[in-house]
Amino acid sequence: MAIYDVIVVGAGIEGSSTAYQLAKQGKRTLLLEQFPLPHSRGSSHGQTRITRKAYGELEYYTVMMKEAFPLWETLERESGRKIFRKTGMLAVGSGDAFTRGTVPCLHRHGIPHRVLDYHQIKQLYPMIEYPRDYTFVLDDSAGILMADKALLSYQETFRRFGGELRDGEKVLDIIPGDTVGVRTSSHHYRTHSVVLTVGAWATKLLPKLQLTLPLKVLRISVLYWREKVAGRYGADKFPTFYEMKAVDNYAVFGSPSEEYPGLVKICLHWGPEVDPDSRDKADDSWVIDKMKRYIARHFPELEAEPAIAETCMYTMSPDTDFILDRHPSWRNIIIGAGFSGHGFKIAPVVGKLLTELALNKSPSYDMTKFRIQRFQHNAKL
Ligand SMILES: Cc1cc2nc3c(=O)[nH]c(=O)nc-3n(C[C@H](O)[C@H](O)[C@H](O)COP(=O)(O)OP(=O)(O)OC[C@H]3O[C@@H](n4cnc5c(N)ncnc54)[C@H](O)[C@@H]3O)c2cc1C
Structure with a gap:
């Protein structure tokens, strides 16, 4: 074999x-x-995701996003598909960590942004209404990624670089060792990592x-709201937006009417906890109720x-930071979880880091925030 x-x-x-990334480096990859x-x-899945360099006080993600933007452009060139559309991203809030941390961070990194007051916002975006004492920060570099197209582009380009993709094949067991066994619903494979x-x-x-990592799976309701006047919140007039403490301390995010004509996507950044195999059993009526009040x-x-x-x-970690690390017992089992x-926009850099770990190279970024070790008091290792 x-x-x-x-x-x-x-x-x-x-x-x-x-x-x-692995196939691009000539590695035999399945x-x-x-x-x-x-x-x-x-x-x-879905048509769009927000991408931005504004990351509040979490500067290490801003740094990663500076590399992610050109990597998305590379994928656009390689796939011949348009994946990014610039719209800007408006952070709104009253003294929360996101609006507070974003301005100095974007400033330090020379990323174009504007801090606006209520009157300026009403001039730019008369179709929204927030309190007069709110802070408004516009990350001009931000926009939307065409999610389904991005995913397909990675998979097609992977194949073009010689990678093998097998779908409809569930991995049932991983058998650790110097070479790792991977048993699926129909095959048994061996791999170096x-x-x-x-x-x-x-x-x-x-x-x-x-x-066992302290992960929580949430069902998110992706809600689309109809414009009273068609085109009012179109991508040429309205940015993506994010409010960190919008509803009972939960964030709300949204993007312009781009995916379905006349419909604007605005969602709560939280939802009921679910089992991924029975996702649709959960009751999300409370999410819809909260969001109806927010929209009004x-x-x-x-x-x-x-x-x-x-x-x-x-898939939430307790501190909302990613897990990008080796298995504590087996160096050739790498975990990205x-x-x-918030992982879509950074996927090109995540792929680069997981590739480096899989090939036993030193990672290009400081991995402290992403280590499994940070859960050592909670995890059953
Ligand atoms: C509503 C919503 C809005 C979001 N908005 C944004 C945003 O604006 N910006 C942003 O950056 N991020 C956003 N995110 C987050 C981002 O989309 C996720 O972080 C990212 O898609 C996670 O990708 P993943 O590859 O880890 O998971 P998945 O896409 O779930 O991929 C995991 C895959 O593994 C497969 N799999 C599982 N078990 C097995 C097995 N045993 N054998 C074989 N295959 C298996 C699954 O079928 C699945 O296809 C959003 C997410 C949601 C839900």
Whole structure:
């Protein structure tokens, strides 16, 4: 049996980006996905994701985003698809850590941004209403990524670089060793190292490797609200936005009417905890109720009821930082997990880091924030 250099398990955006980087470096790479592709059961489906360099006080993500932007451009060139659209991102809030931390951080990194007051905001975006004492910060470099196109582009380009992608093949067991065994629903493979980027299913696969991380899977309601006047919140007029402490301390984010004509995506950054295999059983009526009140207060030119509700999942770590590390007992088992609802935009850099770990190279960034070790008091290692 031939031995792969690396097997990547899970073809969401993090696994697909990792597999692409490995194949691009000429490594014999297999990417395995449990569901037939494309699918909408994980965290990477849908038409758009917000991308930005504004990251509040979390400067290490701003630094990673400075590399992510040109890496997305590389993928655009290689795939021939337009993936990024610039819209800007408006952070709104009253003295929260995000608006407070964003300005000095963007300033330090020379990233174009504007701090606006209520009157300036009303001139620029008369279709929103926030309190007069709020702070408004516009990250001019931000925009939206065409998520489905980005995912497909990584997978197609991976194949073009010689990678093998097998979908509809669930990984059942990982057998550690000098070479790692990977047993799926239909095959048994061997590889020098394995990267596990299984999204919400990390809660199911990792315990089989004696690793239980404090991850929480949330069902997120992706809500689309109809414009009273079509085009009012179009991408040429309205930015993406983020309010950190919008509703009972939960954040709210949104993007212009781009995905479905006349509909604006505005969502709560939280939801009920679920099992990823029975995601749709959870009751999310409280999310819809909270969001209806938010829309009535801040978006007077949208209709009061959501027109469409779709579903996605977050895999939250307790500190919302990613987990990018080796298994504590086996160096050739690499884990990328806990992307906590903000991992799409950074996927090119995540893929680069997971590739470096899989190939036993020193990572290009300080990995302290992403280590499993930080959960040592909670995790059953
Ligand atoms: C509503 C919503 C809005 C978001 N907005 C943003 C945003 O604006 N900006 C941003 O940066 N991020 C955003 N995110 C977060 C981002 O989308 C996620 O962090 C990212 O998609 C996580 O990707 P993943 O590859 O880890 O997970 P997934 O996409 O879930 O991929 C994991 C894959 O592994 C497969 N798998 C699992 N178990 C197995 C197995 N045993 N064998 C084989 N395959 C397996 C799954 O089927 C799945 O395809 C948002 C997420 C949601 C839900």
